[in-house]
Amino acid sequence: MVIVGGGFGGLWATRALAGRAVRITLIDRRNHHLFQPLLYQVATAGLSAPDIAAPLRHILRNQRNVEVRLGEVVGLDKQARAVTLADGDAIAYDYLLIASGATHAYFGHDEWSADAPGLKTLDDALAIRRRLLLAFERAEACDDPAERAAWLSFAVVGGGPTGVELAGTLAEIARHTLKREFRNIDPSHAKVRLLEAGPRVLSSFPESLSEKAKQQLERLGVEVVAGTPVGAIDERGYTLGDIFVPARTVLWAAGVAASPLGALLDAPRDRAGRVAVSPDLSVPGHPEIFVAGDLASVQQDGKPVPGVAPAAKQMGAHVATAIAARLAGNPAPAFRYRDYGNLATIGRMAAVVDVHGFRLSGLIAWWFWLAAHVFFLIGFRNRIIVLINWAWAYWSYQRHARIIFGPLDR
Amino acid sequence: MVIVGGGFGGLWATRALAGRAVRITLIDRRNHHLFQPLLYQVATAGLSAPDIAAPLRHILRNQRNVEVRLGEVVGLDKQARAVTLADGDAIAYDYLLIASGATHAYFGHDEWSADAPGLKTLDDALAIRRRLLLAFERAEACDDPAERAAWLSFAVVGGGPTGVELAGTLAEIARHTLKREFRNIDPSHAKVRLLEAGPRVLSSFPESLSEKAKQQLERLGVEVVAGTPVGAIDERGYTLGDIFVPARTVLWAAGVAASPLGALLDAPRDRAGRVAVSPDLSVPGHPEIFVAGDLASVQQDGKPVPGVAPAAKQMGAHVATAIAARLAGNPAPAFRYRDYGNLATIGRMAAVVDVHGFRLSGLIAWWFWLAAHVFFLIGFRNRIIVLINWAWAYWSYQRHARIIFGPLDR
Numbered sequence: 001m002v003i004v005g006g007g008f009g010g011l012w013a014t015r016a017l018a019g020r021a022v023r024i025t026l027i028d029r030r031n032h033h034l035f036q037p038l039l040y041q042v043a044t045a046g047l048s049a050p051d052i053a054a055p056l057r058h059i060l061r062n063q064r065n066v067e068v069r070l071g072e073v074v075g076l077d078k079q080a081r082a083v084t085l086a087d088g089d090a091i092a093y094d095y096l097l098i099a100s101g102a103t104h105a106y107f108g109h110d111e112w113s114a115d116a117p118g119l120k121t122l123d124d125a126l127a128i129r130r131r132l133l134l135a136f137e138r139a140e141a142c143d144d145p146a147e148r149a150a151w152l153s154f155a156v157v158g159g160g161p162t163g164v165e166l167a168g169t170l171a172e173i174a175r176h177t178l179k180r181e182f183r184n185i186d187p188s189h190a191k192v193r194l195l196e197a198g199p200r201v202l203s204s205f206p207e208s209l210s211e212k213a214k215q216q217l218e219r220l221g222v223e224v225v226a227g228t229p230v231g232a233i234d235e236r237g238y239t240l241g242d243i244f245v246p247a248r249t250v251l252w253a254a255g256v257a258a259s260p261l262g263a264l265l266d267a268p269r270d271r272a273g274r275v276a277v278s279p280d281l282s283v284p285g286h287p288e289i290f291v292a293g294d295l296a297s298v299q300q301d302g303k304p305v306p307g308v309a310p311a312a313k314q315m316g317a318h319v320a321t322a323i324a325a326r327l328a329g330n331p332a333p334a335f336r337y338r339d340y341g342n343l344a345t346i347g348r349m350a351a352v353v354d355v356h357g358f359r360l361s362g363l364i365a366w367w368f369w370l371a372a373h374v375f376f377l378i379g380f381r382n383r384i385i386v387l388i389n390w391a392w393a394y395w396s397y398q399r400h401a402r403i404i405f406g407p408l409d410r
Numbered sequence: 411m412v413i414v415g416g417g418f419g420g421l422w423a424t425r426a427l428a429g430r431a432v433r434i435t436l437i438d439r440r441n442h443h444l445f446q447p448l449l450y451q452v453a454t455a456g457l458s459a460p461d462i463a464a465p466l467r468h469i470l471r472n473q474r475n476v477e478v479r480l481g482e483v484v485g486l487d488k489q490a491r492a493v494t495l496a497d498g499d500a501i502a503y504d505y506l507l508i509a510s511g512a513t514h515a516y517f518g519h520d521e522w523s524a525d526a527p528g529l530k531t532l533d534d535a536l537a538i539r540r541r542l543l544l545a546f547e548r549a550e551a552c553d554d555p556a557e558r559a560a561w562l563s564f565a566v567v568g569g570g571p572t573g574v575e576l577a578g579t580l581a582e583i584a585r586h587t588l589k590r591e592f593r594n595i596d597p598s599h600a601k602v603r604l605l606e607a608g609p610r611v612l613s614s615f616p617e618s619l620s621e622k623a624k625q626q627l628e629r630l631g632v633e634v635v636a637g638t639p640v641g642a643i644d645e646r647g648y649t650l651g652d653i654f655v656p657a658r659t660v661l662w663a664a665g666v667a668a669s670p671l672g673a674l675l676d677a678p679r680d681r682a683g684r685v686a687v688s689p690d691l692s693v694p695g696h697p698e699i700f701v702a703g704d705l706a707s708v709q710q711d712g713k714p715v716p717g718v719a720p721a722a723k724q725m726g727a728h729v730a731t732a733i734a735a736r737l738a739g740n741p742a743p744a745f746r747y748r749d750y751g752n753l754a755t756i757g758r759m760a761a762v763v764d765v766h767g768f769r770l771s772g773l774i775a776w777w778f779w780l781a782a783h784v785f786f787l788i789g790f791r792n793r794i795i796v797l798i799n800w801a802w803a804y805w806s807y808q809r810h811a812r813i814i815f816g817p818l819d820r
Binding site: 030031032048049050051053054055057058061062067068069070071087089122123126133134137140141178179180181182183184382384385388389398400401402403404405406 | 465795
């Protein structure tokens with residue numbers, strides 16, 4: 001079979017098929033599995049890229065029924081049952097799993113992408129890190145007060161978990177990490193704004209926790225602006241209502257769209273481009289094709305299954321079960337999402353946790369979040385290194401990965 | 411005063427001037443000090459970039475007489491006593507230290523640079539890492555035996571310390587790190603060649619250690635080819651004598667040229683572009699301008715002072731002493747290089763050491779090398795993390811930074 005995508009969905013399906021009489025080709029555009037929940041830490045220089053990524057080949061080296069192929073899928077022939085790669089190779093399948101995830105969406109404003117980069121890949125994270133660090137450098141070298149203020153004005157668009165993490169950490173960097181390092185500016189005067197079009201941040205959480213999150217953000221120095229959508233973004237700033245706000249650094253955490261590979265399937269898709277799958281996660285009319293993770297649109301008890309890592313892992317494992325059932329001549333069971341709760345981190349020792357109505361916030365929620373995330377990090381080495389990096393960062397307020405690559409222009 | 415370059419020369423001068431009545435502007439094109447002796451470890455995926463680099467601002471945050479400026483020096487007005495930056499700003503100096511180091515040189519064959527990248531900066535190291543990792547991916551996906559062999563053929567040009575380190579580590583990756591990870595190729599069949607135009611590798615060491623180094627390289631699986639210069643390099647391979655050798659990956663470790671900033675001084679320079687300085691390291695006719703590190707050409711006892719990190723640090727510290735003497739109305743003393751010995755690592759548990767005729771090779775030399783290098787790493791945190799990474803790498807043969815960034819084409 002062919003599995004497209006080595007994220008949580010694809011990798012968990014691959015592993016669950018270990019020892020089965022299936023020959024798997026796992027195709028990914030990247031050579032690594034990425035622990036996406038910690039990607040914001042790379043973007044904010046707390047972790048280095050290899051801390052949260054591991055080569056797919058390495059993870060799967062002992063699983064003899066898997067061949068890993070670095071490549072980009074550009075075509076699908078459902079009649080011939082083959083996918084085509086960008087280098088022209090065609091790879092045949094009997095079963096196919098597409099788990100290529102999601103990308104960011106600008107809701108019809110793709111022209112904003114250059115001035116408000118989003119965060120989905122390691123390349124995105126390094127580009128954001130570069131932008132954040134250069135903004136303080138530009139402010140330090142700048143003589144004009146208005147221009148300097150614009151370099152010290154940051155905005156994060158979108159009050160979901162990623163936006164909250166980015167804004168909280170950014171405020172921490174400005175207030176603590178960079179302390180004493182500059183001579184012409186005071187980084188703690190930087191303005192960090194979190195812009196949410198809806199009425200509250202973390203809208204997937206109960207209202208009480210949204211309110212806690214807002215309070216914790218404000219304590220960290222973030223100004224939360226909810227209820228007004230951003231009207232425009234360019235390299236000098238953004239518009240909110242009628243007001244233009246100068247800001248040289250705007251980050252995008254507002255929209256998610258399914259991977260464009262969903263369009264190859266010719267199946268019904270929802271507004272975000274996700275494929276409406278059958279209860280067993282196969283594509284209607286194509287029992288040999290499955291979709292898992294952020295690309296799959298699954299309804300359960302009248303609510304959509306959320307686009308989070310645990311859901312992707314569960315879907316991946318389910319596809320393995322479904323294929324095993326089919327191979328044994330049995331019908332594939334229906335997928336059922338088990339919700340273990342909802343966590344979001346906000347910044348230094350601040351988080352919110354909602355586990356079936358059991359609600360935490362603040363320091364204890366942050367410890368809960370930390371334990372869960374470090375525990376789930378792929379690979380033994382990474383966990384230790386990440387823990388040491390974190391311990392060091394929290395003890396010293398330092399962020400070790402503050403390295404700017406590449407030429408000096410943005 | 412103005413110090414150009416935050417490498418070993420510039421940073422050691424800056425630190426030695428702490429507490430003195432001097433206001434220092436330290437200018438660098440990068441925001442970080444780089445521990446260059448371990449750069450080959452980033453190029454070969456053993457360490458991540460932030461492991462061997464620390465932000466200059468952070469290192470110098472508590473030294474109140476220093477202002478760090480991120481910028482590229484493009485001009486020098488010796489009459490007006492000011493340097494010009496690429497962004498147009500001019501910065502005046504009373505004393506000036508230029509310590510902008512060296513870059514790689516292709517001896518009139520700049521057209522080779524695209525196909526045989528050199529290793530001087532973190533960007534270089536990440537580009538080389540990408541090339542090495544992609545070569546194995548290409549070989550795995552390739553059906554044509556000749557083409558596959560070319561992807562598995564590697565050459566390092568130049569048998570100095572960097573070339574020896576790169577070739578030794580590359581052989582280790584092919585033989586051990588990638589074991590069991592591929593299905594269509596056997597990475598241990600990769601051919602790693604070290605090409606040295608002169609009669610022996612590590613020519614700055616005594617002949618007996620060169621021979622030891624060659625033996626250790628061969629034991630690691632490197633083919634050492636000495637005595638024949640490379641005739642041509644292109645993307646498909648290289649020419650040695652009359653023979654074209656297919657090799658999709660060629661790395662350049664053969665030539666060093668002084669930084670182009672030396673040319674701004676209008677002073678006598680040697681063949682490699684280094685500035686011939688006065689005994690106190692000032693520029694002849696310009697007692698207010700100093701040069702230190704790889705950009706300075708210094709003769710001592712009839713021999714050139716080598717372009718190594720300890721020499722750069724000593725020159726940097728000497729410039730601080732010279733300026734302090736001048737400020738006190740005294741003449742600046744002459745610089746004297748203290749040679750603490752010569753070390754080179756070859757690969758897994760293999761190195762050579764020459765300390766004033768006291769010679770070591772093999773495992774014991776490697777421990778000596780490791781201790782010296784980790785001890786001198788800037789920043790407490792880095793040392794611990796680097797040690798843990800190394801311990802892990804040596805125990806498991808793993809290299810944690812095997813992450814390919816960017817698009818899939820080379």
